[in-house]
Amino acid sequence: MPNVADSVWLQAASAPDRVAVTGSGRRLTFSQLRDGAARVAGAVLESGLQPGSRVLLVAPSVPEFPVVYYGLHAAGMIVLTPNTMSTRREVEYLMEDAGCSLAVAWHGVGPAPVEAAKALGVPCWTFGVGATGIVTAESLSAPRDRDLSDTAVLLYTSGTIGSPKGAELTVGNLRASAEIFREAMHVTSQDVFGTALPLFHIYGQATVMGTALLSGAAISLMEVFDASKLVAQLESDGVTILGAVPTMFNALLRLSDDATSAGGARMRIATSGGASLPPEVLRSFESRFGTPILEGYGLTETTGTATFNSIDRNRKVGATGRPLPGVEMRILDAEGTEVTPGEVGEIELRGPTVMKGYWRRPDATAQAFHDGWFRTGDLGAVDQDGDVRIVDRMKDLIIRGGYNVYPREVEEVLYEHEDILDVAVVGVPDEYRGEEVCALVVVRDGSGLDAAQIRDWAKERLSAYKVPHRIRFAQALPVGPSGKVLKRAIDVDAFLEPEIVARNG
Incomplete structure (x- = not known):
């Protein structure tokens, strides 16, 4: 057994x-x-x-x-x-x-x-x-x-709504995830996984540690993330696969050319998860390090396993790849009808990596499943080739004057600006339009970038209703253990830099 x-x-x-x-x-x-x-x-x-x-x-x-x-x-x-x-x-x-x-x-x-x-x-x-x-x-x-159906771990969700719930991941879930990623990344006993990810999180625990040890590969751990030390560790430990999150890739790009010139000589791929990876960060990292980033998508409830960019085919920037072997996916509109390619809807998943349910919460478990499919709460679309694009969390959707604004789309445009290091786009109450688009921005020291310049940048690249009409500056944004910006922890009023509000557009 x-x-x-x-x-x-x-x-x-x-x-x-x-x-x-x-x-x-x-x-x-x-x-x-x-x-x-x-x-x-x-x-x-x-x-x-x-x-x-x-x-x-x-x-x-x-x-x-x-x-x-x-x-x-x-x-x-x-x-x-x-x-x-x-x-x-x-x-x-x-x-x-x-x-x-x-x-x-x-x-x-x-x-x-x-x-x-x-x-x-x-x-x-x-x-x-x-x-x-x-x-x-x-x-x-x-x-x-x-038994494969026995609960092996309880990983508690963040509890953005109500108290945290324990996702019951089984022996079979953990084994299936490791086997799937071993094949997807062509992992052998000669590989060395390098990571500064927390092992208490599903990405580090299942995708990195579980896959590596099942394959007979080594894992090179960093207890506390430090970009310059990670580069040195990549070299000293002969890392071939780097597991990281977008904030880590961003930090690596902030290092000087001298600091990164010798790092990762053996590194053949990097993987990104935990949060959406801005396309500009992906392009810059690959250009500088010469290593492709394979972005994936998964949730705690699916053992971190759902879609992944294959090592064997051309990747599409901004897409998280296709469903992994054994994982089934469908995208439904608000009426429960499967959408056509290109249309946005809620992603539902089923397969060997989907959790048993929430620990001792039958009602929450029943709400999380729809006809045997797990409801992710994520909005996405699939193209004609079967590649998935994650649009946003349903709960993060901003409805401005009747128009849907997906924060991730706005964030990706702002990330393209060379002086913007980090950004979070959220909806804030507005008496006139119901919600207004607000961008919280971390800029490069000494850049002099101001709110008006950020709006001009966005206006050239986005429809008028998507342009942030409130902009505030921050020294840093709150992030969770997976590197994902914790939007629920953001208090817009706590950012004291001046904002600008515009009614036109």
């Missing part, structure tokens, strides 16, 4: 001395990774926990993360991996909602997991380098048998 940890045991048996994980100055072979995971599994089972028990794992992207993660899976646990910056209140909510029996925390993440566990009367183990602190009398010899 299958187990998420099977890949570690199989690779350790066939190539025990091959490097599996590097990061934070440490290196683990597959046999060392397996032995550490076996020790963790033994300790968990010795504590009296039964397969199917929920265990919270709080850790950054360090080599010990996969040691503990796969150890918990080997013991048959259901694993929760929250953001390492979660507060005590947030951690306590997750543990109580999931009914956790144990918390396991990296020694450097702060007191939140320990305090939350204590408040709930749940034990909390802390561990350090080498997963010290987790001891056992007898290591587990082989992963516990599980």
Whole structure:
């Protein structure tokens, strides 16, 4: 019977001395990774926990993360991996909602997991380098048998509406995602995945770590993202596949030519997810680094797997590729009718990577599915070739005077300006038009770019009703762990730079 940890045991048996994980100055072979995971599994089972028990794992992207993660899976646990910056209140909510029996925390993440566990009367183990602190009398010899339909992880959604919900991803979901991406990216045991992504997020956890270890490839981890250090790590670790998000690619482009000239000599592809990648960022990165970016689209609820730009065919800038093998997609209008190519509608998905449902929320699960299809809440369109273009989130749609404005379209135009480093377009209340288009912009230091110049740039490239009529400047925009701008966290009134408001156009 299958187990998420099977890949570690199989690779350790066939190539025990091959490097599996590097990061934070440490290196683990597959046999060392397996032995550490076996020790963790033994300790968990010795504590009296039964397969199917929920265990919270709080850790950054360090080599010990996969040691503990796969150890918990080997013991048959259901694993929760929250953001390492979660507060005590947030951690306590997750543990109580999931009914956790144990918390396991990296020694450097702060007191939140320990305090939350204590408040709930749940034990909390802390561990350090080498997963010290987790001891056992007898290591587990082989992963516990599980069923493909068994829940393996609970990844809680951001909770933009209501409380966060735990997406139940199964053993089968995680295995299917890794197998699909192994084929899509032509991954072999000779590859090295490099990433500064958080492993507690679906992109780093499933797409990068899961795919790499299933394939016998190594993962080169960076605990805290630093653009210049990442370039050096690409070179020193011989990275062949870079997994990143748009904000990371943007940061790499801000480095001097000298800083990037030697980086990534072996890098054959880069992958982008977590948020839409502005076309100008893609073009600039590929020109500077000589490495193609394959953009994909997926959600936590689909194990990060939906569409992807194939390595074997010409990519279309601005498109996220075609549905991956085994993934079915349809796009429906507001009446539930499938749209024709080029028309925008809500994307629905089904296939082996779609979640079981939301943990103990039958009503939310029922609302999320439509005739067996998962409703993504994303607006998209497909062209005659089958390539998908993500237009925006349904909830982010701006309706200005009866016209639909998709923030992503406006953002992509603004990103083309050489002095604009980051931008978020949101709708703000307006007595005259219902909603007005507002752009929050981060500009290059010393550029002198002002609001009027930004409007002129947009007016040359967009229909009048799409042009931002309110513009404010920011030093930085709030982003989540996946690198996606957190629009729900933006308080437009908090940006004190002058805005301009125009009624014409």
